Amino acid sequence: MKLAIFAIALSLPAPIEAAPLNDLVRDYLRSNGADTKLEDAIIHHPEASPKNIIRAIRTAQLWNEQQPGLHDLPIQLGAAQTTYRVHISVPDNYSVDKRWPLVIALHGSGSCPEDIMHYMRSLLGDCTNDYIIAAPEGFGSMHLRGDADETNRPRDLVVALRHQFRLDDRRIFLMGYSLGGHNTWLGGILHADLFAGIMPLATPLQIVGNDVLFEELLPNLRNTSTLFVWGENDNLNAEGRVREDGGNTAWNRHMSKVMRDVGVRDFVSVELPGVGHGGVVPPAGALNEWLKQTRRRYPKEVHHVFRLPENSNAYWIRATELQGEPLPDGELKIHFKKDEDPRKKQRAYLTQRLGLVEASINGQTIRLRSRKTQTIELLLHDKLIDLDKPVTIMRGSRVLYKGKIPRDLRVLLREAATTWDFDRLVSARVIIPRGRRIYFNDDK
Numbered sequence: 001m002k003l004a005i006f007a008i009a010l011s012l013p014a015p016i017e018a019a020p021l022n023d024l025v026r027d028y029l030r031s032n033g034a035d036t037k038l039e040d041a042i043i044h045h046p047e048a049s050p051k052n053i054i055r056a057i058r059t060a061q062l063w064n065e066q067q068p069g070l071h072d073l074p075i076q077l078g079a080a081q082t083t084y085r086v087h088i089s090v091p092d093n094y095s096v097d098k099r100w101p102l103v104i105a106l107h108g109s110g111s112c113p114e115d116i117m118h119y120m121r122s123l124l125g126d127c128t129n130d131y132i133i134a135a136p137e138g139f140g141s142m143h144l145r146g147d148a149d150e151t152n153r154p155r156d157l158v159v160a161l162r163h164q165f166r167l168d169d170r171r172i173f174l175m176g177y178s179l180g181g182h183n184t185w186l187g188g189i190l191h192a193d194l195f196a197g198i199m200p201l202a203t204p205l206q207i208v209g210n211d212v213l214f215e216e217l218l219p220n221l222r223n224t225s226t227l228f229v230w231g232e233n234d235n236l237n238a239e240g241r242v243r244e245d246g247g248n249t250a251w252n253r254h255m256s257k258v259m260r261d262v263g264v265r266d267f268v269s270v271e272l273p274g275v276g277h278g279g280v281v282p283p284a285g286a287l288n289e290w291l292k293q294t295r296r297r298y299p300k301e302v303h304h305v306f307r308l309p310e311n312s313n314a315y316w317i318r319a320t321e322l323q324g325e326p327l328p329d330g331e332l333k334i335h336f337k338k339d340e341d342p343r344k345k346q347r348a349y350l351t352q353r354l355g356l357v358e359a360s361i362n363g364q365t366i367r368l369r370s371r372k373t374q375t376i377e378l379l380l381h382d383k384l385i386d387l388d389k390p391v392t393i394m395r396g397s398r399v400l401y402k403g404k405i406p407r408d409l410r411v412l413l414r415e416a417a418t419t420w421d422f423d424r425l426v427s428a429r430v431i432i433p434r435g436r437r438i439y440f441n442d443d444k
Helices: 002-011 021-030 036-043 050-059 113-130 153-164 179-190 214-221 247-261 284-291 342-351 409-419
Strands: 069-077 082-090 100-106 132-136 167-177 197-201 225-231 267-272 301-306 317-322 355-362 365-371 373-380 391-395 398-403 428-433
Touching: 021 036, 021 050, 021 409, 036 409, 050 409, 069 153, 082 113, 082 153, 100 113, 100 153, 100 179, 113 132, 113 167, 132 153, 153 167, 153 179, 167 179, 179 197, 179 214, 179 225, 197 284, 214 247, 214 301, 225 247, 225 284, 247 267, 267 284, 301 317, 317 355, 355 373, 365 373, 409 428
Parallel strands: 100 132, 100 167, 167 197, 197 225, 225 267, 365 391
Antiparallel strands: 069 082, 082 132, 301 355, 317 373, 355 365, 373 428, 391 398
16 A cells, blocks of 8 residues: 555645746747746745846747748737738847847838838848848728737737747837838837837828827937838829828938927938938938837836826826717717817817826936826836835825835736736836825736
8 A cells, every 4th residue: 555655646746936036038038928836936945045036047948949031920910810821020140049120111001011111121131140130911090099919010910020030129110111111100109118210211201180199299209219211292182282281201201300300319200302202211220220229128218108007108108098978980070169269278188188107317306297097007127216215206286195115026027927017127116106105016
């Protein structure tokens, strides 16, 4: 009997807590944070510490080798799990042993992923094998008032590609031509924290109210390198006549002025003499400088305007709940009085229905400003603020909190498993509900 019992004991699996920390972290990330038993095992592991877990996250072997060359990858995005065909260029020397920069290339109306892939590879020339290039099909035209699945496609695509390839999250770029350029503008504005740079070509941003919201939305790009290029003669209508409003040429010039006026400094705008809507090619020098940029991980000043909580992520701040309904996606009914300026009334109507999160850090003080937000979250890291010292959080002149902010390994693990952004990791989460006390992590 004793021998039988001993044999059974030998056949039992080793306790999960006994596994090496690196293996537990790897399996937890592969589960996208769904395995709570693994999470508990990591938290209670004898070697668990922020430093050791971060090292395990960044060295985890999570990826399979990929076939070099051009091929298609079906990727499901959004809550609806819509499948998109993504045309991929994988470098000849691709290996999971290093991190790879990524260029997402968005094609225009009447074009296809193969066209924009050929265009982007021709721009990169001899450097093509230094980048992974992804050209999705079917993004259509993104709208500021689109639903979460539509407006979050760029972020969802980046996260999906992080699962497939070992990416260098410091060097993810977004570009597009014509309609793809518009999607690049909007994708960059709503998800600026993802990208080292955006490059919209041959189009301005096209949104509700035309340029009424430019001064609200373009400051979202203060921490993102922007290169936009258009043709001098991109000003014709369908009949070949010069448009009264100056067409894309005039709108791009106007955008360049607005960006300067609102304090966006890291941008280059180029008008190509004698060029129309087709044939726009960024100057080689400007393109090379753009590709040298790296993402700002933890900027001390953040400004982000958004419509839905799902696209409120901005570096280390986000809104999880709005006050009231968002800007409607149907027909806008704005009533004007005789003595009112229609443009000012339209701007006031639109901005009052868009969310805003704005934050700055000076020393150990965090200052907040928000609009139409019920609950804000701060995702903090020691490279942003010293969590060993007391922190003061203020909204206007009011002190919301003063004291230490506790680190939490669960927050670190869950954010890493959700985003697969291993370049920007989180040490603590602060939840700030309007009109109620601040709390940390998941402790209400």
